[in-house]
Amino acid sequence: MAKLSAVLVLFLAMTFVSLGTMAGDGVPKPDIPRGKGDRCVRDVDFMRKNHMDLLLHERDLTVHNGIRPAGEALTNCIACHSVKGANAEPITAKDPKHFCRECHDYAAVTIDCFECHASRPQAANKLTLFPIGERVTLSGRVTK
Amino acid sequence: MTLDPKPDHSRRGFLGAALTLTAGLAIVPGVILFEVAKPKAAQPSTAGVTSKVRWGLLIDTNKCEPGCDACVTACKTEHGWEGHGRPRTDPQWIRKIDIRDPKFGTERSLPVMCQHCAEPPCVDVCPTGASFKRADGIVLVDKHTCIGCRYCMMACPYKARSFVHEAQEDQKTHSPRGKGTVEGCNLCVHRVDRGGTPACVEACAAEAKGAIVFGDLNDPKSDISKRLARYPATRLRADLGTDNGVAYQGL
Numbered sequence: 001m002a003k004l005s006a007v008l009v010l011f012l013a014m015t016f017v018s019l020g021t022m023a024g025d026g027v028p029k030p031d032i033p034r035g036k037g038d039r040c041v042r043d044v045d046f047m048r049k050n051h052m053d054l055l056l057h058e059r060d061l062t063v064h065n066g067i068r069p070a071g072e073a074l075t076n077c078i079a080c081h082s083v084k085g086a087n088a089e090p091i092t093a094k095d096p097k098h099f100c101r102e103c104h105d106y107a108a109v110t111i112d113c114f115e116c117h118a119s120r121p122q123a124a125n126k127l128t129l130f131p132i133g134e135r136v137t138l139s140g141r142v143t144k
Numbered sequence: 145m146t147l148d149p150k151p152d153h154s155r156r157g158f159l160g161a162a163l164t165l166t167a168g169l170a171i172v173p174g175v176i177l178f179e180v181a182k183p184k185a186a187q188p189s190t191a192g193v194t195s196k197v198r199w200g201l202l203i204d205t206n207k208c209e210p211g212c213d214a215c216v217t218a219c220k221t222e223h224g225w226e227g228h229g230r231p232r233t234d235p236q237w238i239r240k241i242d243i244r245d246p247k248f249g250t251e252r253s254l255p256v257m258c259q260h261c262a263e264p265p266c267v268d269v270c271p272t273g274a275s276f277k278r279a280d281g282i283v284l285v286d287k288h289t290c291i292g293c294r295y296c297m298m299a300c301p302y303k304a305r306s307f308v309h310e311a312q313e314d315q316k317t318h319s320p321r322g323k324g325t326v327e328g329c330n331l332c333v334h335r336v337d338r339g340g341t342p343a344c345v346e347a348c349a350a351e352a353k354g355a356i357v358f359g360d361l362n363d364p365k366s367d368i369s370k371r372l373a374r375y376p377a378t379r380l381r382a383d384l385g386t387d388n389g390v391a392y393q394g395l
Contacts, residue, residue, distance in 0.1 A: 063286050066193040066278065066337045075317050092313060116287050116322030118315045 030106040033099055035080040051077075055113075074113065079121045093119035198262075198281035199331055200361040200389035201345070202368045202377065203254060207355035210253035213240050215356065218347030219257075222332065223319040228310065235306040235321075237329045238344060252395060255344065255356070258283055258304040258329035259380060260389035266296035266305065275326075281361075281389050282331045290325040297326060301381050304328050361389065 040047050042054075055074055061067040081099035082090040091098055093114040096105055100119075104111055113119075219238045220226055227234040238257035244250070264283045266275045274290035277283050285296070285305075297305045305328040312322050318334040321327050332342035345358045359368030377391040 059288055061192075063284065063288070064276065064278065066280070066333065068334070068337055078317075094313070116312070116315065116320040116325065118317045118320070120314070122314075122317050 030102045032102055033081065033083050033097075035099075037080060040080075041076075074117055075121075078119065082121050090120035193278050193280040193282075193337075195279040196362065198361045198389065199336060200260065200281065200359065200368060200391065201331075201342075202357040202359075202371055203390065203392045204355045204357075205252045205254045205392055205394040207353040208253050208255070209352065210242050210251070212253075212352050214347045214351040215255050215344035216240055218343040219329070222316070222343035223321070223330075224314075224316040225321065225327070233307070233309050235308060235327060236303075237306070237327065254392060254395070256302060256304070256380070257344075257390070258300075258331070259302050259386070260329075260331060262387035262389065263385060265299040265301065265384075265386065269295040269299040271295065278333075280336075282333055282336070283328075284330050284333065285326050285328065287320060287322060287325040287327070292324040292326065294326060300328075301384055301386070 042050075047054075055077075058069075058073060062073070078099075083095075083097055083099055085091040085095060085097070093101060095101070098119060100111060100113070216238050223237060225235040225237060227236075238255050240253060240255050242251065242253045244252075260281055260283050262277075262281065264275070264277055266283065267277055270276075271293060272289045272291055274286045274288075275283070275296045276286060292307065294307055297303075297307060305326050307326050308321055308323050310323060315321055319330075332340070332344075335342060341358045342356075345356045348354055348356045357368045357371060359366040361369060361372075363369055364373070371393075372391060375393055377393045378395045379388040379391050382388075
């Protein structure tokens with residue numbers, strides 16, 4: 001009897017293990033589009049955990065103190081991480097394929113950045129005085 | 145993840161100094177500082193605002209023609225606001241008004257926008273601190289903290305602020321605006337912070353007679369201060385003591 005129950009337990013355990021594996025394979029993962037360029041303003045691991053803190057910090061510096069650094073701004077996130085749609089134009093945050101939405105939809109975290117902010121890059125415009133997508137590097141070089 | 149309600153300016157000052165000193169060094173492995181270096185054409189602003197300057201406008205109504213709305217059009221283009229045929233609720237950062245002295249029949253046309261008061265009533269009444277005055281005198285709405293109560297709209301003697309009633313998409317990158325927040329002339333901070341002049345001033349100079357002058361009211365050598373010193377100017381509702389940053393000549 002003891003032998004039978006041991007076999008039964010083993011069988012059940014195997015079933016659960018195999019089911020678990022199947023379930024693990026079946027969970028859809030967010031399809032994160034690659035950004036432009038070879039690296040982000042910080043490490044990928046850092047950005048995954050802390051991008052919201054960077055954005056919050058920057059927004060107060062910019063709005064209240066007028067500090068507008070070239071690299072770490074939402075504008076530049078959007079410039080590098082824009083995703084092109086069917087018509088080869090960058091898509092807005094209304095599209096679930098938008099870079100921010102890929103993860104935020106997956107994690108069910110609502111963001112309201114794009115209630116006010118532009119969610120796709122705009123062509124560099126002389127009025128902005130600072131062409132979008134350009135980044136000033138340490139040597140003073142402006143990179144696209 | 146929590147937002148500090150009182151930004152720690154001393155720490156920021158330190159960070160700013162640290163940035164300039166350690167530009168380009170990897171402070172901690174994986175934390176790399178970009179920017180800081182400044183090319184002449186596209187100068188990122190890292191200095192921050194200072195109360196040494198006070199930005200203001202001088203509008204010469206002798207040069208401002210009735211029917212001309214180059215400044216209004218430029219503002220609309222620059223910031224992406226437009227009317228929806230609903231004058232009572234449409235956004236309005238700048239408007240042209242025509243006035244007439246009933247006794248003498250003198251007519252004048254002038255643009256009215258946020259007067260960037262030194263003592264702004266909109267800032268006094270704001271319950272969240274969203275309506276604020278920058279150190280350099282520019283009065284702004286921080287839309288991150290604006291709850292859309294519209295007290296500031298009622299407090300403003302110049303009807304300079306408006307409320308966004310419509311959901312927005314494809315806003316201008318440099319001028320975020322969204323449904324449920326109050327907005328108004330921001331003196332084109334994104335341009336001013338990079339050493340530029342407001343869009344209306346540029347448009348008036350290019351397409352009209354250059355009736356609007358932008359400059360530092362604290363600097364006696366600036367064009368605006370020299371003009372103000374030479375000819376008398378009026379500030380709208382000066383009796384309210386709001387110490388406006390916008391002055392009018394020829395009224």
